[in-house]
Amino acid sequence: MADLGAYLDKRDFGATPEPQADGTPSALGLRYSMQNHDATRLHWDLRLEWEGVLLSWAVTRGPSLDPADKRLAVRTEDHPLSYLTFEGTIPKGHYGAGTVMLWDLGWWQPLEPAARGLAKGHLKFRLHGRRMTGDWNLIRMARRDKRDNWLLVKIDDEAAGQRDPVARYRTSVASGRSFAAIRADKAACLPDHSGTRPGHRPVQLATLTDDLADHATHWHELKLDGYRAQVALGAGGPRVFTRAGHDWTDRFADLIPALRDIPCASALIDGEIVAGAGLQGFGTLQDAIAAGGPFGYVAFDLLQLDGRDLTDHPLTERRAALEGLLRPLPPMGAVALSPVIHGPADEALALICGNGGEGVIAKRTDAPYRGGRSRDWLKIKCRRQGTFRIVGWQASTSRGRPFASLALACDRDGGLAYMGKVGTGFDQDTMADLARRMEPLVRRDAPVKAPRREVAGMTWIDPDLTARIDYAETTAQGRLRHAVYLGLHDEGPPMRTPAPTVAISSGDRVIFDKPRLTKAGLAEYYRAAAPLMLPELAGRPLSLLRLPDGMAGERFFQKHPGKGFPAALKIQQIADKDGTPSSYAYVTDVEGILGAVQMGTVEFHIWGARRDRLDRPDRMVFDLDPDEGLGFAATRRAALELRDGLSGLGLRSWAMLSGGKGVHVIVPLRRTAGWDTVKLFSRGVAMLTAQAHPDRFTAEMSKAKRKGRIFVDWLRNERGATAIGPFSVRARPGAPVACPVSWDELGRIRKAGAFSTAQALERGWADTDPPPAQTLSAAVIAALDAALTA
Structure with missing residues (x-):
């Protein structure tokens, strides 16, 4: 840890507004700032976070983007982390007297081990600032006096040779103030776009497919591992909307100054928020959201510009307008264009997958922008x-x-x-x-x-x-x-999986009237849906809802399979509460699913544990079950609130439409806690939710208590209890499917039975990305206890 003694010794904190506190190290990434300092001589102070302090250099003429320029950078005393965003005036007669403007702010990334570079006197690094980007060298000069002189030199890259930033930027990156305004301590005058700011629009979605698109009619873009977001620019400042239209500007505040630099009166841009500063992956993005940054925004479509609606224009025209809009911004900055890959689709996919990418989005170049999922945009994932x-x-x-x-x-x-x-x-x-x-x-x-x-x-x-x-x-x-x-x-090469051999008898028997779905048709759906179902269904004890004669006949739940069940539906002996062994069915493959359908099964209900560790649940389910009089909007809102509540306890979740009345909020678990712990914890979450909003929620099953409320059903989380499995058809009119949905998508859905069998197969898991398994640690349980006590 570097020493702040020199910084503290040189300052009288009773007179100077400079910060005295050390500040808090960044939870994610290394922060950077550059302050323009109007002291005895105008200069720029470079600050790089390292080992709990800000390493500092005074750059006498400011940074240059010309690799031929070698700017003198004098190493000064280390500064506290709290100095990173300091802006103000140091009084005359004090060390460093003059006005300090926050000229740039962002994150930095060592390109070689930083400790070794500092020791040998050659630090190579990359800046992810709002004004300064790209790769740089700091090179120590031979020491001839007391000063520790270095040279700041731009590395020749995409950002090199751009317009001189010293001449271009003359105001604060944070407040928009000039030196005069800072000296006069005038209120911040942040730059505003002058036009009417557009609102959120339904986003266009890609259809998941294995089929490659024709490069004569489509181009390809990277499938980004980030968070879909529309950026609205106009009077009142930038706003960031999620895919479902929720305003998350506060969560992505780190991006706002970069978005303000986009030159227009108003605009609506579609793109993806990613973890910035050289970080990668959706998990890292979640960490960045918790830490407040760093973020980057990758723009790929333009829906409105200066009051003109572009959604009916072809993609090629929208892209040209987007490129023109973003051209003045710093290259490699916080706001960037999604790269377009032209050429054959197989070459594009091979290029992306070979470089560790997620996949490609194929976009029809002559198509307008339309909200919702269609085949104008295709999503092809890498395996x-x-x-x-x-x-x-x-x-x-x-x-x-x-x-x-x-x-x-x-x-x-x-x-x-x-x-x-x-x-x-x-x-x-x-x-x-x-x-x-x-x-x-x-x-x-x-x-x-x-x-x-x-x-x-x-x-x-x-x-x-x-x-x-x-x-x-x-x-x-x-x-x-x-x-x-x-x-x-x-x-040698893996053998292909043989086609299922289960015979379906009475295939023309009608199970559902509207739409008409026979037993053979139901079997065909489950044959196609098996790859979507098995990751959650395989190896779990099942309860089956059987309708041997269709919707018009008798229906019954069957926990314990009897004689005559096909061999493809496997059997396991499990001890009941009194120790008596009973038979339970489970499946491992498509044949097992079809074997259950042959016996008249319509619905598949799954345990919360797998058969190899029946004492250790690997999922926690909250079934939001509304009173009959409540509309789906109330249930949808409840699911989002429950998600946020779980997130506050350190648990991430995913959502599934039940296909009936409600929504299931599901938390994947590491198999470390037993049933008693999971049951008590889920009950505590339900009670906490009901305590916070007693007029809207109840944690009690009683129908009388549920009047006008939503029952947060935590009873799914005990040994032997089941919940409907993903992609199971429901025995309800219309044959709706229990379907996973993304949190953004949930905000646009109007009913719990929104998807038919055909729609469920087309969308698959869509953009639903269940989080990895999490541990019910002592800290998580303590957080719940503290919330309940409060």
């Missing part, structure tokens, strides 16, 4: 395959299942790096073969370093077996996401 060493297995508690998951590692820097686990892609024969191969390789110590909590109970083996793995991406923590086992590396 990756690789080979990884098997370094261990985690035991399963299920009889006949030799392991629950495999630990994986990759070769890196002469050793092994832990890459997480894979727990899907196995059938019984594959598991038995792997267990036989792994048994002789068992060892006492771990062949790879891994966090203890992630590998508890692991049986380690010598890393002699190499597996082929299909996965979506590598997370910021270096773990494979959505990993699926394909086979051992020496087995």
Whole structure:
């Protein structure tokens, strides 16, 4: 930790407005600022956050974007972090007397280890400022006197050679004030756009597909791993709207000064907010939201400009207008254009996936902008395959299942790096073969370093077996996401999954009248929906709602399968509360689902735990069940409030339309807490919600208590209780589907049964991205207790 002694010794804090407090280190990223200091000589002070202080250099003539210019930068005393945004006038007779203007603000990123660069006298870094961007060198000069002289030199990159920022920017980046206004201590006069600020519009959405688009009619853009947002510019300042139209300007306040620099009277821009300052990934963006930045905004469409509606214009014209609007902004700055990739779709996808991207969005170039999902925009995601060493297995508690998951590692820097686990892609024969191969390789110590909590109970083996793995991406923590086992590396190409063989009898029997859906049609839906369902459905005990004679006939729940059930629907013995074993059904594949349909099943209800760890739930469900007189708008609002309440307790959630009356708010859990803990915690959340708004919520099941209220049903979170599974059809008129939705999308939905079977298949998981499993830690439980007490 650097020393602030010199800073404190030089100042009389009874007379100077400069801050004395140390300030708080950034939770995410390294902050940067540059202050224009009108002292004895006008100069610019460069501040870089490092090890709890601001490293400081006085740049005598200001920064230059010309790589041929070498600007003298005199190293001065370290400043406290609280100095980062200081703006004011230091009185005459005091050290540094003169007016200080906050000229630039943002984040910085070392391009080489910073400690080594500072020690050797050559620091290479990248700025993510509102005015200063790109790569830079700070080079120490040979010392000839007491001054510690360095040179600030621009590296030749995209930002090099642009218009001189010293001449261009003469006011505060924060308040818009000049030196004279700061000296007079006049109120901030932030620059405003003068036109009428447009409101939010329904956003255009892409349809997920595996089909590549024709490059003669489409171009491709990066699929960004961020937060969809419309930016409205006009009188009153910029506003940031979520996809559902919620005003989140306060959450993205770090972006507002950069948005103010967009030169227009008014505009409505569509784009994506991403984690800035060289950070990557949606998880990092969530951290940035919690920390207040850094953010970047990637613009890809322009809906309105200076009062002119552009939505009926083709994409090519809207893009040209957007490029013209953003052209004056600093390149590589906080606001950027989404790059367009022309050429064959397979080449574009290979380029993106090969560089670790999420995928591409194919956009029809002659199409207007239309809210909602259509095939004018197509979303093609990257899937990756690789080979990884098997370094261990985690035991399963299920009889006949030799392991629950495999630990994986990759070769890196002469050793092994832990890459997480894979727990899907196995059938019984594959598991038995792997267990036989792994048994002789068992060892006492771990062949790879891994966090203890992630590998508890692991049986380690010598890393002699190499597996082929299909996965979506590598997370910021270096773990494979959505990993699926394909086979051992020496087995040749993976075998294709055979087509389901379950026969559907009485296929012409009508199950639903309007729209007409027969038993065969229902089976066809479930055959197509199986890949969407199995990640949540497979390996869980089930309760089945059976309608053997359709909607007009008898219906009943069946927890315990009887004789005559097809072999594809697997059976497990589970002890009831009194210790008596009972049969429960579960599925592992599409054949199991179709086997249940053959027996007249319409609805699939799932346990909150999987059969290999029945004592450890991996999901917590809150079913928002409204009184009959309440409209869906009240339930929708309640779901968003419950999401925010859970977020305040440190838990992220995802939403699912029940297909009936309500919404399910679901929290994925690590399998660390037992049923009692999860049940008590969920009850506490429901009680807290009801206490906060007793006129709108109840935590009690009683119909009398529910009058005019929404029941926050926490009873789904006890052993043996079930909740409707994602993509299950509901036995209700119209055959609605229980469908996952994104939080932004939820704000536009008008009923809990919004999606038919055809619509559910078309949208799939859409933009719903369930968060990773979380732990009900002591801190989370304590936060709930404190909230209840308050």
